[in-house]
Amino acid sequence: MHLKILVTAGDGIGPEVTNEAVAVLNEIAQAGGHTFEFDHRRIGGVAIVQDGTPLPADTLAAALDSDAVLLGAVGGNEFNSLAPDKRPEAGLLQIRSALGGFANLRPAFAFKELAVNSPLRPEIIDGADILFVRELLGGLYFGKPREWDKTTGRAFNTMVYTRDEVARVARIAFDLARGRRKKLTSVDKANVLEVSQLWRATVIEVAAEFPDVALDHQYVDAMAMHLMNRPKDFDVVLTENLFGDILSDESGVITGSLGMLPSATIGGKVNLYEPVHGSAPDIAGKGLANPLGAIMTAALILRHSGGLEAEAAAIEAAVRKVLEQGFRTPDLLRGNKEGLTVLSTTEMGAKVRETVKVQLLAPSR
């Protein structure tokens, strides 16, 4: 398998964690005779500083010319006063839109070993395994008109979806549910918003194509609570853009850390892969960042762009083993270090690579 992967490491901890993801991919390439070709370009704050724009033209061209894009994180406190279209995040939204992927898959898996990190009781989260499918190109993020009129002191955004935009992401979610526990929960606010009424009606229409998948609907406010009370009841969770942004961060409580969440965006010209966590400027450059979200994102590249399921599973199993063996980055400690070994970002990466090698030779779980 040959893959041309563009790495846009971005800001804060982005470069540190993507380095480890790339190193794991190199390990997989070497072991299996695959060739992964990496190109590196700027995006976000680092691009604003060096190129004067959050998404330089050469980054976009290289992205469109690749098989997959691996993004670290964007954003930094020094850009907080900029207008939305000038900020590092604008670079991310532009590249999402240009690559065209509309289905953002955010798996949230509760590793048993990390249950102690969650404020939720272990029996509530143990075994939770949710796949969020977040619509990524519509809703408030891209809806027009949008404006902050400083003279009148009035600002607005537009939450807009078409039937086709809902149907295409719903189909992907139903299809993924078929390969899992065959349950789909669609999230909306249909008791208040017309756009949610369209969402719900469209999801019900699409459901007719998937009679083997059980569908239910939840209002987003209730869903925020159900996720904390009974996360094990959910399999695939389908949401519009902003609701998915919010609920996927909330799922960091189920996994014990936001640093454990990978994502893959599919359905467009080029798939885009990014961990769910942000740039964490407070810990950047200190070797404290947890690379496991980025490493599991690398596994998603293998699964969704390379068709290398065994290799993707080997990475995921290696992450599990490393946790079972008591290795933790500092974000995965909650006070109690007993029986645990604290590793830096690069040490954790090395530990996963070592374990991946063993997994590839003798796969377990």
Ligand code: IPM
């Ligand atoms: C995410 C992030 C982004 C989003 C930001 C950085 C623009 O929070 O991927 O969840 O809101 O989509």
Ligand code: MG
């Ligand atoms: Mg977010």
